Amino acid sequence: MSDEFSRDTRKNIINSIEGKTYEVTIIGGGITGAGIANILAENGVSTLLVEKNDFSSGTSSGSSKLIHGGLRYLQNGRFLEVFRLLKERNYLIGHTDIVRPIEFHIFTGKKMWNRIELGIGMSLYNLLSGKFPLPRHVRNTGTYPGGIDGYYSYMDGITVDSELVIYNIVSAQRHGASCLNYMEAKAIKKYNGAYSITIYDSISGTHKTINSRIVINAAGPWGNGVLEIAGMPTEQNFRLSKGIHIVFPFSVWGRKNAAVIKSLIDGRQLFIIPSGEVAYIGTTDKFIDNPDDFSINREDIRYLIESISPFFPEFKEDKIIAAFSGIRVLLGAGNDPGKISRDFKISVIDNFISVLGGKITDYRVGARKTAKIVSGILNKPLKIKNMPYIDYSRKSQSLEEIIKYECPVKPEDIIRRRLALSIYSPDLGKSMEERIYTLMEVSHEDPHTGK
Template structure:
């Protein structure tokens, strides 16, 4: 990219919506520039509960259209990336004092039938005294229900969308901020700033504002525009503990305040618990769990499990700010819609501006498709919608069956430790062979920075997936950081940061197409 380069579309925001829009637009023949002021998925899109779901509880708020749209997307996404997304069964213990059984059965019937299912099993009632999921629960819980949704590695989902966009011709610039953009001569003239303070000017036929929590700020500060919609910032926090149960089901717990809490098997050794809904008015880039949230999540879990937890049992926490579509009359943050609105500012003779308000990770692909459809009326889109049947990078696994693929990959590389082979298969899918780069022994993978993390993988993450420091690697491109032994995290982080400091990028991210296959 050079000074004055021109693109059909400038996408601002490297979360799931921005990456999805960039991918869709690049695949339709547009020249695309995606800019993200920090790392990809560095905020909201790596801080979700990591579910591909319709949102069972939204039925209570009569959000039937949103739930149906999300349910339709579940299996589309599961087929697109079976290495980072997979079906998950959820157990809902029945608490008669909270919701009657008939209401739950009716909700689950709707959930099963609002959209077509092929990969996901339907719901059913269970006897907790006989089902394995009943064993960890207090004895007073004797019945419950089981239904299906999906799990996703949210941060990797963002990276794979950006990578696909890149391989279809888009340019992706992380740690690059949009300072300002003005309309002139039927196009946008934008000023960008890199992490080192240097600036570059580009032109664009249109802008897609997918800045998430910053959507309104970007409109006002960088674009000098107003908007008909706005977002409400709601903090969602999660805690991670050592594994609280041995089976592979997740739990959905009802609380007396009518909120729900999930307890989900996580990273083999842990349980992920969340989320909270707290009004937030601070800087979206600086957000953390507080003592009240930690206590709330522990108390919510302790109503159901025999084994009680305290804040001292928490191994890790993360928080994110959800930019929810602002609505009149929605005082309770939990009741604020998770749907989205696309606002197109396209006056005749002026360069168009599309802004994204709200949304949820499950509907990102549909949102991106609708966004580019809206832009098609004002920018030269050469092709129609295409992402519904297209796999994401690494997702071209035969019949979307992960386990046979993982077994085959491990068999082809018997010298890889079993846990490393499985992590590679999960994280990279069919691209895992590219990560290895033809290596035939552990020695050829180079230095081992942490258990199972070798230099060759660092090079791949640096040159192909835009990783620039230890946090990008340990907490977003993977969750290796969670598995580090106490007392080693600082040393591992410092060693990886030092490696990045002395190892410049050998291949521009925009040239990642060379890594396809």
């Protein structure tokens, strides 16, 4: 079977999809859906994944891009969650070339008690990390160039979130899944013991109908909307919280390590994260109602700048080169979004499985738990332990390779997600734009359809 996964591959799948029956159809091509597609395809389950925009166009390209245990969660006593996240962090750093270790500095402040408290937290974090060969945390005294007294350095992981999703999607496709971007699930009906799903291809403007024994709702912030079109009861306590990041040229930060800082405004934990030619700061955590509200307002930008400017005055509003946002699904009650668990929730009604919430770091855990349920429904033993693995890695960053093997449909799919130049390139990908349009054979007037 050819490894090609291009716009032509996509067209061919769509041309022969009408009336087809799959064992599993996954709705949503973020990290949750991509991980599940990957584990099912690796087990030979006939799988269709539909994503209404591009793969990873939702929250999974708007995260802080950390593959971490969540040191902060220890404060809320969420030890098991941290343990599980660290185990996954270790796996992803050890087994993929898309997650790498990064050094963090967390500032202790002047108060003795803060230092002791943080020291205990660091030791616990280390303990929960197990025997993974990352350097232990170290306490550093002395004044940080930012004017801060004392800090701990420790290691965690970092990735490019949208690439991690794409790698899982390509891996799933190579193992026999059909993954379709720009394909929206519009209607879902139970019919003759299976689900009949109407899907809409926004590139050609056509509808198709397929059948599926099992449906998996991995639609993240749009999860309740998918439950509604399926006529299923919606999730109670389903809350959305937006987080934004602002991006600066690397030179503004100029350090290879990331930093964890407490906002001077409200004490929330913020990150400064260097990556390639940029450094970004995040994030906010505010309840919102609309899953399509990715807007970034001045108030949130000012909050981030003013939170850290007493320490690092070089981060000024006029130096911002880009900003991005993501929307968390929080499943829990309470008025403070920061205190609601980041854990995912899986619910099953009548072979309709919803997998909502969670973190990028533990996407494989969600995939394994979902695969176990699928295995039970299909009455098929599936290999689940240590799965899924990622069976794809770029040989180069060449545009030709990306166009042929990673199914970008529009130029922005490369600029915003395959290479994420809109975040990582100081010119936001402008210098490569013409070449991308030419290679994809699309015009600026009609960037959608291609040849």
